[in-house]
Amino acid sequence: MKIKQFVLLTALLGAAATTRATTVIPPTFDQLVDQAEFIFQGTVTDIKSQWIGEGAERSIVTYVTFKVEESVKGNAGQSYTIRMLGGTVGEDTIEVSDAPRFQAGDREIVFVEHNGSQFVPLVGIMHGRFHVRRNQAGRDIVTDNNDEPVRDLTRLGRESSGPSPRVTDLTSDDFKAAVKEKVQAAPSNRPAQ
Amino acid sequence: MKFLHLTLIAVASFAFATIASAYVLEGPTWSASTVTFQLRLGNAGRTLTDGNTSWDVAAQPAVLAWNANMGSLQLAANINPGAPLSSGDGINSIGFSNTANGQSFGSGTLAITLYWYSGGRMTEADVYVNNKMSWDSYRGPLRYGSNTYAIGDIQRVLIHEVGHAIGLNHPDQHGQNVDAIMNSVISNRYTTSADDIRGSQAMYGVGQAQPTPTPSPSPTPNPNQPRVSVSVAPGTASVGNSAIFTITLASVNPNAPTTVSYSMSGSAGATLYSLNPAGQVTIPAGASSANVTLTVLKRPKRSRTAIMNLGSSSGYIVSTPSTATITITR
Numbered sequence: 434m435k436i437k438q439f440v441l442l443t444a445l446l447g448a449a450a451t452t453r454a455t456t457v458i459p460p461t462f463d464q465l466v467d468q469a470e471f472i473f474q475g476t477v478t479d480i481k482s483q484w485i486g487e488g489a490e491r492s493i494v495t496y497v498t499f500k501v502e503e504s505v506k507g508n509a510g511q512s513y514t515i516r517m518l519g520g521t522v523g524e525d526t527i528e529v530s531d532a533p534r535f536q537a538g539d540r541e542i543v544f545v546e547h548n549g550s551q552f553v554p555l556v557g558i559m560h561g562r563f564h565v566r567r568n569q570a571g572r573d574i575v576t577d578n579n580d581e582p583v584r585d586l587t588r589l590g591r592e593s594s595g596p597s598p599r600v601t602d603l604t605s606d607d608f609k610a611a612v613k614e615k616v617q618a619a620p621s622n623r624p625a626q
Numbered sequence: 627m628k629f630l631h632l633t634l635i636a637v638a639s640f641a642f643a644t645i646a647s648a649y650v651l652e653g654p655t656w657s658a659s660t661v662t663f664q665l666r667l668g669n670a671g672r673t674l675t676d677g678n679t680s681w682d683v684a685a686q687p688a689v690l691a692w693n694a695n696m697g698s699l700q701l702a703a704n705i706n707p708g709a710p711l712s713s714g715d716g717i718n719s720i721g722f723s724n725t726a727n728g729q730s731f732g733s734g735t736l737a738i739t740l741y742w743y744s745g746g747r748m749t750e751a752d753v754y755v756n757n758k759m760s761w762d763s764y765r766g767p768l769r770y771g772s773n774t775y776a777i778g779d780i781q782r783v784l785i786h787e788v789g790h791a792i793g794l795n796h797p798d799q800h801g802q803n804v805d806a807i808m809n810s811v812i813s814n815r816y817t818t819s820a821d822d823i824r825g826s827q828a829m830y831g832v833g834q835a836q837p838t839p840t841p842s843p844s845p846t847p848n849p850n851q852p853r854v855s856v857s858v859a860p861g862t863a864s865v866g867n868s869a870i871f872t873i874t875l876a877s878v879n880p881n882a883p884t885t886v887s888y889s890m891s892g893s894a895g896a897t898l899y900s901l902n903p904a905g906q907v908t909i910p911a912g913a914s915s916a917n918v919t920l921t922v923l924k925r926p927k928r929s930r931t932a933i934m935n936l937g938s939s940s941g942y943i944v945s946t947p948s949t950a951t952i953t954i955t956r
Binding site (some may be wrong): 456457458459460468486488489490491492518519524525526527528529530531532546547550551552553554555556557558559578579580 | 652654710712713714715726727728729730731732733734735736737738739740741742743744745775776783786787790796798799801810812927928
């Protein structure tokens with residue numbers, strides 16, 4: 434009883450602290466899966482930036498290449514490259530607020546949409562990128578763009594930011610299994626091939 | 627008693643999680659003392675919740691919100707419907723758009739800031755506001771539409787985006803847990819917090835908070851005072867070429883000359899061009915205009931802007947347009 438009171442009160446206080454809406458509205462788990470054209474786990478192997486375009490739309494873009502370790506939705510092939518607005522060429526840098534930043538060697542699960550035409554081709558921009566981290570027990574867990582462990586998929590994109598009732602961190606296998614289950618449950622999510 | 631004890635533990639636990647920590651800086655900062663944003667958001671076409679009918683008027687306080695506490699940097703906001711919203715032109719612009727510099731926003735993106743820097747110095751910042759989202763202008767707690775999504779408050783979103791433009795990052799995405807409008811999750815907070823202010827002061831020093839000025843009675847306009855405005859042609863120039871700023875009188879004074887003062891701003895350094903005459907220009911009696919010639923002396927690494935701003939005087943009334951911008955191209 435005491436613990437229930439404590440958890441409830443803490444949860445209520447947490448929920449009151451923040452409410453939904455960001456400069457990017459975070460998608461729910463269902464939206465992440467539904468909107469993504471490709472979902473895969475991979476390791477960043479290469480990052481290159483270059484100038485593109487002319488005149489008013491001249492800008493720097495960065496190509497981030499992943500070695501695909503497992504395709505979860507769609508077939509991303511053995512390697513996949515996303516194009517993001519922003520980057521550094523020589524002395525010049527263009528930064529985009531809210532854009533996720535990748536480093537070679539990063540292990541990620543990404544939800545890709547509109548690659549080549551969207552300024553950051555991830556569903557929900559930074560919310561469409563999850564890190565795969567090895568925890569102290571030697572298990573691969575999933576963390577969000579803020580590097581907070583993901584524990585409850587039903588809370589992604591939801592208003593409450595209070596503590597999750599689930600106390601264990603979601604493993605990457607559990608996370609991918611949930612994605613696959615969602616993909617298979619909705620015929621519209623099944624890739625054509 | 628036991629419940630009270632648990633309550634205090636819970637409150638203390640939560641308070642511990644939200645107190646302390648601090649702002650996060652992006653790294654680059656502005657070296658200019660004044661950075662001007664061109665607002666081109668336009669008219670709302672309706673009366674917004676805060677009573678404004680212009681997005682630009684509603685947005686102006688968002689730009690100026692950072693000024694009171696910063697030392698070496700001050701921001702200015704010009705309503706300029708003709709300003710381009712494009713990246714890399716040296717003009718800092720804020721406007722609605724259906725793309726982010728030619729690329730789609732993606733679902734759920736309210737606004738983004740593109741900022742350019744070189745050698746640790748900011749050179750340009752543009753805010754692209756997604757015109758496909760639902761917008762209003764209101765203070766207080768977030769409001770929600772019938773689709774359960776928050777209605778974008780143009781002012782608080784732009785305070786956040788301008789925070790990026792001066793060099794602040796998201797504290798909550800860097801392991802911090804602090805009350806800030808710079809958090810990636812926009813909340814019921816609609817003004818800068820103490821932490822946001824400390825972040826701006828870490829970059830630009832401590833300014834003297836400006837007391838709310840006591841409005842002074844507006845002088846009665848003298849209908850005989852001439853009205854002056856400025857234009858420039860061509861709108862771009864490269865090294866070795868010139869552009870002409872034309873200062874125009876709305877009505878010719880046949881009896882006396884009119885001397886008009888001006889200042890320059892923009893991303894182009896003063897060594898990049900020369901001005902003739904410099905600082906002020908005299909429109910002779912009986913003439914309707916006078917020219918200031920800007921000559922580009924150096925080739926910039928990339929496009930820069932030079933903005934002429936007409937100064938005020940008791941001898942004339944500054945009319946619109948009171949500023950004119952030329953882009954110095956590579």
